Structures are given as C-alpha cells and as structure tokens.
Amino acid sequence: MSEPLGTERPVVADAVTLEIVRSAFFAIVRQAGRIIVRSSFSPIIRDAFDFCVTIVAPTRPEDQLDLDIVAMNESLAHFSGVMPFAIRNLLWEYGMENLAPGDLIALNNPYKGGNHLYDNAFYRPVFAGGELVGGIAVKVHLMDLGGKMAGGYSAEKRNIWEEGTTVAGIPIYKDDRPFIPGFNVYLDNTRLPDNMIADLQAVHSACAFAETRMLALVEKYGAATVYRAMQYSLDYAERSMRSALSAIPDGVYEGEDGLDRDTFEDRPYTIRCRINKRGQRIEADFSGTTRQSDSAINCPVFDTANAVYTAIKFLCDPRTPNNSGAFRCIDVVVPEGTFIAARPPAPTTLYFDAAEAVFSAVVKALKAAMPHGGFAGHFGTNMGLVITGGAVAQEATSDDAGSHSLGARGPRGATTFVAPMISLGGFGGMSGGDGESYVSMSQQNVMDMSVEALEEDYPLLIARKEFVADRAGPGEMRGGAGVVYDRIVLGQAEVRPLILRVRREPWAAEGGREGRAGAAWRGAPREQLADWFPSEAFDAEAADERVAPIVGYFDPAGRVLGSSDGDWRSTLRAENAAPGTMYRVLTPGGGGWGDPLSRDPEQVLRDVRDEIVTQTAAERDYGVVISGDVGRPGSLAIDEAATRARREEAGHGK
Amino acid sequence: MASERRALGAALFPRPAQEELSVPRERVGVTCQECGSSETERYQVLRVTGWKRVTRCQDCLAVIDSEDAPTPFGFTYLPYGSYLRMAVSDRRE
Numbered sequence: 142m143s144e145p146l147g148t149e150r151p152v153v154a155d156a157v158t159l160e161i162v163r164s165a166f167f168a169i170v171r172q173a174g175r176i177i178v179r180s181s182f183s184p185i186i187r188d189a190f191d192f193c194v195t196i197v198a199p200t201r202p203e204d205q206l207d208l209d210i211v212a213m214n215e216s217l218a219h220f221s222g223v224m225p226f227a228i229r230n231l232l233w234e235y236g237m238e239n240l241a242p243g244d245l246i247a248l249n250n251p252y253k254g255g256n257h258l259y260d261n262a263f264y265r266p267v268f269a270g271g272e273l274v275g276g277i278a279v280k281v282h283l284m285d286l287g288g289k290m291a292g293g294y295s296a297e298k299r300n301i302w303e304e305g306t307t308v309a310g311i312p313i314y315k316d317d318r319p320f321i322p323g324f325n326v327y328l329d330n331t332r333l334p335d336n337m338i339a340d341l342q343a344v345h346s347a348c349a350f351a352e353t354r355m356l357a358l359v360e361k362y363g364a365a366t367v368y369r370a371m372q373y374s375l376d377y378a379e380r381s382m383r384s385a386l387s388a389i390p391d392g393v394y395e396g397e398d399g400l401d402r403d404t405f406e407d408r409p410y411t412i413r414c415r416i417n418k419r420g421q422r423i424e425a426d427f428s429g430t431t432r433q434s435d436s437a438i439n440c441p442v443f444d445t446a447n448a449v450y451t452a453i454k455f456l457c458d459p460r461t462p463n464n465s466g467a468f469r470c471i472d473v474v475v476p477e478g479t480f481i482a483a484r485p486p487a488p489t490t491l492y493f494d495a496a497e498a499v500f501s502a503v504v505k506a507l508k509a510a511m512p513h514g515g516f517a518g519h520f521g522t523n524m525g526l527v528i529t530g531g532a533v534a535q536e537a538t539s540d541d542a543g544s545h546s547l548g549a550r551g552p553r554g555a556t557t558f559v560a561p562m563i564s565l566g567g568f569g570g571m572s573g574g575d576g577e578s579y580v581s582m583s584q585q586n587v588m589d590m591s592v593e594a595l596e597e598d599y600p601l602l603i604a605r606k607e608f609v610a611d612r613a614g615p616g617e618m619r620g621g622a623g624v625v626y627d628r629i630v631l632g633q634a635e636v637r638p639l640i641l642r643v644r645r646e647p648w649a650a651e652g653g654r655e656g657r658a659g660a661a662w663r664g665a666p667r668e669q670l671a672d673w674f675p676s677e678a679f680d681a682e683a684a685d686e687r688v689a690p691i692v693g694y695f696d697p698a699g700r701v702l703g704s705s706d707g708d709w710r711s712t713l714r715a716e717n718a719a720p721g722t723m724y725r726v727l728t729p730g731g732g733g734w735g736d737p738l739s740r741d742p743e744q745v746l747r748d749v750r751d752e753i754v755t756q757t758a759a760e761r762d763y764g765v766v767i768s769g770d771v772g773r774p775g776s777l778a779i780d781e782a783a784t785r786a787r788r789e790e791a792g793h794g795k
Numbered sequence: 796m797a798s799e800r801r802a803l804g805a806a807l808f809p810r811p812a813q814e815e816l817s818v819p820r821e822r823v824g825v826t827c828q829e830c831g832s833s834e835t836e837r838y839q840v841l842r843v844t845g846w847k848r849v850t851r852c853q854d855c856l857a858v859i860d861s862e863d864a865p866t867p868f869g870f871t872y873l874p875y876g877s878y879l880r881m882a883v884s885d886r887r888e
Contacts, residue, residue, distance in 0.1 A: 207844070225843050230867045234876045236883070252872065309876060411815075422856035424840070428817035435810055446841050468843040472856075475841065476816035477871060484808040484872060 149270075150363025162362060162370035163377065166212035167462050169354040170194040173277070173347040174214040180343035182336040183284050185561055188594055189587040191282035193220040194347060196355065197228050197264070198375075199273045200237065204368040208232060210278070210465040211371045218584040219493060220280045222447030223255030225465040227262045228278050230254060235310040240266040240273065243317035245345055247326075249286070250309040251301070251489045255443030258304050259283055259293045259490075263313070265348040269359045274367060277351040279344050283337060284559055287330040292559025293490060294527040295637050296404040296713035298437045300486040306330040314345055332557050375466030382467045383421035385457035389510045391419050396506030398498040398521075400480070401644045404436035404713040409644060410480050410495075414502035418510065425449045425503060426474040430481055436713070438641060439483035440492035440499075446473045448499035451584050456507055456515055494641040497521050497582045508650060513572050517620060517656075517732030518647030519583060520566030524659055524726050525639035528560040528601060528718075530632055560599040562628060565589050566728030567613055567621025567656055569647060575744075576621035576731035578608060578753070600631040604673045609681055609727060610755045615762040616653030616733020617740045622753045623657060623730040625679045629670055630718045637715040640692040644704050646729060653733030654762070657681070659726070660693025660701035666721035673723045678752060681727065688725055701727060737763045738793035742779045750774045764788040803865060804873030825859060827852035835859060839870060846870060 173194045178187060185191045195213040198206040208229045213221050231248040232240075240246075248254045249261040265277045285292050288305030298304050306326065313323035324341065331337045359367050399411040413429035433439050450468045458467065475482040481499055483489060501521050508515045563585075568576035581587045592603040605627035612623030630636065640661055647656030664687050667673060672687075684698035694707035718724075745765040748754035752771065759765045766783035769776035820838040827835060832854035839848050846864035851857065864870050866877045 222843075226845075226867070229845065233867050234874075234880050236880070250874075253868070253874065309874075417853070417856060419854070419856040424851075424856055426818065429815050432811045432814060432816055442841060446843070450843075465843050472840045472842055474818050474838060476818050477869070478808065478811040479816050486807055487810070 150365060152365035152369050153362060154366070154369050158362065158366060159370045159373040162358060162367060163374045165354070165358055166196050166370070166374060169351050170196060170212050170214040172354070173351040174216060176347040176350055177279070177281065177343050180339070180346055181281070182339035183282070184590055184594060184598055185282050185284055186340060186343070188590045189563070190216045191587055193217050193224065193280050194351065195224050195278045196351070197276035197278050198371045199275050201368060204372055206368060206371055209371070209375050211275070211374050213463050216586065218451050218586050219256060219444065219447060219496060220260070221463050222450040222468060223443040224262070224278060224280065225468070226443045226446070227254030227280070228264055228276070231262065231264055231310060237273070241316070242266065242268045243315060244312055245314035245348060247308045247311045247313050247323065250307045251441045251492070252485045253309055255441050255447065256280075257293070257489045257492050258286060258301065258307055261308065263344050263348065265352060267352045267355045269356055269364060272364065274359055274364050275355055275371070277348045277355070279347060281340060281344055283327070283331070283340055285332045286327070290637070290715070291332050291529045291557060292527055292561065294525065294561055294639060295715060296437050296491055296639060297715060298488040298490060299435055301488055302486065304437065304488050304490055313341060317349070333559065375464055378461055378464045378466035379469045381461040382454070382458045383470050386418065386421050386423055386470065389418055389457065389507070392510060393417050394506040394509050396502040396504070398502040398505065398645065399431070400438055400494060400498055400641045402711055402713070403434040403438050407711060410434065410438065412481060412498050412502045414499070414506050416503065416506045422470055423453065424472045424474060427479065427481060428474070428476055430476060430479040433478055433480045433483040433487045435487070437488035437490035438495060439480045439487045439489050440495040441489055442475055442477065442482035444492050444496040445475050445481045445499050448496045448584060449473050449503055452500045452503035452507070455583065456504065456511065491639055491641060493582065493585065494522055497584060498642060500583050505648060512651075515650065516571035517569030517576065517614060517616065517650040517653055517734045519568045519576065519731050520623070520647055520656065520659065520729040521582060522642035522659070523582060523585075523639065524564040524566070524643075524661070524728050526562040526628065526724055526726060527637040527639060528562060528599070528628070528630060528634050529558060530600070530634035531557055558599050560595065560601060562626070563587065563589065564624065564626055564726045564728045566623055566659065567647070567731030569650065569656070569731040570614065570616045570618035570620050570653060570734030572618065572734065575618050576613070578613070578621035579624055580621065600634075602629040602631055602670060603627070604629055604723065605675050605679065607679060608753055609679050610752050611758045612657040612681065612727070612730035613753060614647060614649055614654045614656035614730055614733035615737035616649065617735030617737065618653070619733050619737070619740070619748070620647060620656045620731025623659065623728045625725065625727045627673060627675070628724050629673050630720060630722045630724070632720055634718045635715050636718045636724060638691060638712060640726075641713070643693050643729065644709070646704050647732040649732045650734045652736040654737065656730035656732045658693060658701060658703055659729040660695070661691045661727070662688035662699070662725040663691050664688040664723035664725065666719040667723070668721065670721060688723070736793070738788055738791055740765075742784055746777060746779050750777055760787060764791050764793060800873065800878050803878070804868075804871045806872070806874050823850050825850065827855060827857055827859060829857040830855040
C-alpha cells in the first residue's frame, strides 16, 4: 500500500458514514472467518467452527481507544469476552514498540489469554503510513500441542505442563513471511503437524485479508474517521447494553450451578453467584465458590468474565453485534484460586464446562428479575468423548453394513488420530417458543461434525445419532430434545470420557418441568459391527443388556434415571477400547417453560409425529390424548373429548 | 530482585486449603457522591479494561475510587515475563 493511506485526512463523523464503517468492521471479520473455515485442515476448526476473528482498536487515548475489541464474528462465544484480555495482556508483555508490519504474534497461555492452551490467539498489527491504525486478532483451537495426552482433551492432567506447550508472545510470521523458529514451536510440539501447518497458514491468510480490508477503509475514509467509527461502534454496543439493563428491576439476585466432580475425587464443585443490579450497572460476585481442582476441570478467570458477559448479553441485549463496549458496564468479582478463577499451574483443559456452569448460574440468578424473560435450563455440557489412537491404514473390506468387519480405517494414512466427539442437546423453553433441539452449549455455538466427515477422517462408525422421545422438559413451551449417539470404535483406541455435568438436570421455569438427565454407557466389543446397528428408535425407558453404565444415575437394569434417584456412576479416567466397542451418549433435554397443560394440543400432536413426545407422555405430561399409530403419522389425531376430560381431571380448564 | 518480585506477586500457586473462597471486602464508610449512601466497600473487581481495586457504593454501584493493578494480570499473579517487562520499561524511563 502507498502512503499516506488516509492518515492525514480529516475526521468525517456523520452518522451515516460511521454506520457504514461500523458495518464494514463486522463484514470484515465475517469474511475473514470464512477464509479460516475454507483453509484450515483440522475438523474442529473447519467443521465445528472452534475459532473467532476480531478487529482490535489501536491505543489512542485522544480517541478513547485502548486495544478494545471493535468487532467479532459470530463463531465461538467462549472467545468473545476473553479476547479483550488476551490481546491487552499479549501486547503489554510483548511491547507495542516491538510490533512491525507483517507480524503475527502468538499467545496460548490460558492465564494470560483465557480458555485452554489449545486455543491459540494470534495478533497482527495493521499499519498505515507508519501509524498503527488497529489490529486483527484471531483465536483458533489447535488440536495437539504436545503434553501428556494426544489431542489434549483429558481430565487427568494435573498441571499446565502436562497439557502441552505454552506460548506467550512468539512471532510466527515476520514481514509476512513464516518465522521458522516460531513455526517450529508449533510444529515440533505437535503429534499432528500436517494439520498444524495448514491451520497456521489459514490464520495468516485470514489476518492478511482482514488487514487489506482495514487498509481499504483507511484509504477511503481516512484514519481519523476509522478511529471515530471504532469509538462509535464501542459506544453503540455500550449504550445498547446499558439501555437493556435499565429494563431489569434493581435488586440482588442469586443463582447456583456447578460440576459433578473432578478426576480424582467424586465430590461436586459449586458455583455461587450473587448479582447486584442497580440502574445501568451490574456486578456478579462469585464468593462462596469451590476452590480449584488438581485436575483439568478449571477455567481461568477470563472465562468466568466471558460467561457473565455472554449470559447478560444473551438475556438482555442479544441483537446488537458483539464487541467489548457491551461489557463495559459489567463487573465481575471472583475469588482467585476457585475452579472458575484458577491460578497457575492448575490445568484448564475442560474449561468450557466450568465456564458454562458460570453462565447457567448467572442465567438462573437473573431469571428471578425477568418473570417473562430469560429461558429454562439448557443441557449445559459438552458430554465429550475423545477417541484417540494409532490408526491402521487399512481400508475396511466391504461397504456392506451386514458384513462390516473389524479392521481399522486410517484417517488418510495418518499414524495418529484424535477424534473430539462433542454431543449436542436441548436448549430451554422460553416465553417466545420451544427450546431448540440439537444445539451446542450456549457459549460454544459450534457445529456438530457430520457423520460422513467423522467416518472419513477417523476409524469410527456412527451407528446412531437421533432425537430421543420424552427427554425434553414438558412445558407450555417445551425444552429441546435430548440426542443419543452410538459411536463404534473400529481400531484399538484410548477413550476419554469428559462428562462433567449430569448431576443437575436442566431447570424448569414458570411452572414447566425439568429436562431429563443425560447419561453414558459402554458396550463390550462385538465381532460383527452390524450387531450395533439399530433396528428401531432408541427408548430410554427400555433396558439394553448389551451396554453397561459409565456416567449418570441408573436403576439396577442400567436405565437412566433422574438425579434424585438411582445409583450414581461417574468417571473421567481414560480407558482402552478394543475394536468393536460401542460408546453411547445420551444428552439431557432442555427444561420446560410454563404449565404443560397449557400447551397447544396441535403442538403436542406435532411433537408426537416428530417422535419427540410419545403418545403416553402426551397424555401423562400434557393431558393431550392422541389416537392413531405413530408408525403411520397420517393416522395420528387429537381426541378432543378425551383431551378436554383429561385436562379437566388434571385441574386445567382448557 | 527475587524478594522485590515476590512482594508484587507470584507466578505459581498451590491449591488453596480452604474448600470455598470469597473475595474480601473492606467496609470503608465514605459517603457516595451519587446517592448519599455510606454503604461503601473496597474490593477487587475484574472489568473489561482489567483488574481494579475499587471503592464502591453498594446501594448504587457507583465507583468512588479505582486503582489499577500493577500489571494486567492483577494484584497477586505476576508472571516472570511481566516482571521482565516492568524492568525493561523502568530502564527506558
């Protein structure tokens, strides 16, 4: 680019121009995000969207700018509120005076930038005419950075050094060329170098593109106008959030949530949240929360801040595009040394479930302030399974399911595979409608990897992925449905259950009922994989003698129960799995909103047709009697007279 | 150097012995200029702009006084790199 690139132009501060530039900021981060999706190799980025792209303001006190996050794309919400801390902390240590055009500087230390060390932040300064006019910052999940366990995901690590290689301020590009020592920090410390190099190049491409677009804005409008537009964008988000907070009654509100256990001790971890809301100010205090763990269930303090920001944004001001201006009026008071504000060297690999429990505690607290707002409980956990091993590069001999025999398929000839299996579940019902089904946790906003992509990349067979009837919490607006996954291991593998939050069922709201609990089972290896292929829909009420409980509350026959009943089983320990072993994960349904007897019978009929509610549950939970055969959906109909009688009997006039 | 550094904070921490932890709040008793309340307390908060020690009215949440942490990492956590950064900055001044 030629100088001076608009750095000398006067400020143009009319509302139309500022709004155009504000919109351009968001267009840039969205377009750059698409480059990452197109160019990265790792399925967790490419398919699950485990990344974010942001625009960072320069430090200009005269424009009230100080490395604020001006715009962020709509991808992983876990990253949105940690980026302001990550970038300020990175640049404070690195030194602004050391930045040069074409740099790309890396940070993954969770205690300096949040999340876990697999989430790597990269900052690229944007210079115009020798002046730092802003920056582009990206965070992406890089699948393996050495450490004790392949792929990173494991609850068994006892400190950050067992998690992998920590980076804080290493350039990987200088003058737009790969800086080999920086690349080597990544490439020499991973078990998956092929993916790593492509993912790093994808980050660089996205940043370079975003820089080009930023410079075009500076050239077209002048730097002074771009600064004013940054200030405008931040103030806009702040005004919008403050205005939304004004609608909440002043008061003190309390909520609680937590995790089931840590790896070495089966004792619950509790989050206590006390929210003080006055006018346009709000403060969340987490005093009374359990201390940090010696296993990897903790999250750094920045994730707790992000969970508070995200919950309040979700509840109060969900439509204004996100940036750090929205968080200016939210303060977090959190005791350091708790599992939601862990300090080094505590491991944070599974930070997401702790952060999600913070989100849930805040949402529960504020529900009391919003009788017709908010939502019922969501399933609130990743219910992860990590399946890893050395793949045998031998293709299966037949595509015929009936004769599908053992013998692992290799992920394109790779010698090591790491398959991170997250599980999606049900969101809570709300006044405006049912909870969504098959969604990721609130702060994740990730996509489930497709069955075809998983089976192509990993020696796995997905035998079942389907909604399960009667797991959604009944309500006038019901919760989202739970989902069951049956995953068969085709080669010798290590399997790590990362299931941290099923003791607590998704809460109900406004007279609805709780979502039904999740659980996991293991099925002993079968010679014939076809034995695992389902012949009918999964029935959580039926016992399956082929599988044994791993995590959840169960009756003696191994059927899942609610949290107040049954025997509790739980483990976070890795286990070896022989080819043909099957792992079943059932995710919780979302909590229901409002009296289920007030639900429109036509909606209950639709749910029965969709096999989200059985005819038995339609009558028991909703007082809606439906005749016909669910195997012939056209035959299903509401029995109006029986429904009226059933609802009157239940004390409901409708 | 080591004792000076330790006075500013630590880089590594043991697991706390106490099962549950709380943020200490000190009652200050100064009068809030915004609402006139004397329910004022001093404690640490994390704002989107970083760690602060604030004196704050508990009735209207107005911040009466705010002190920045010595580094972006707060009042107790001092990574070695930050200590070096402070030393580099001091030399430049």
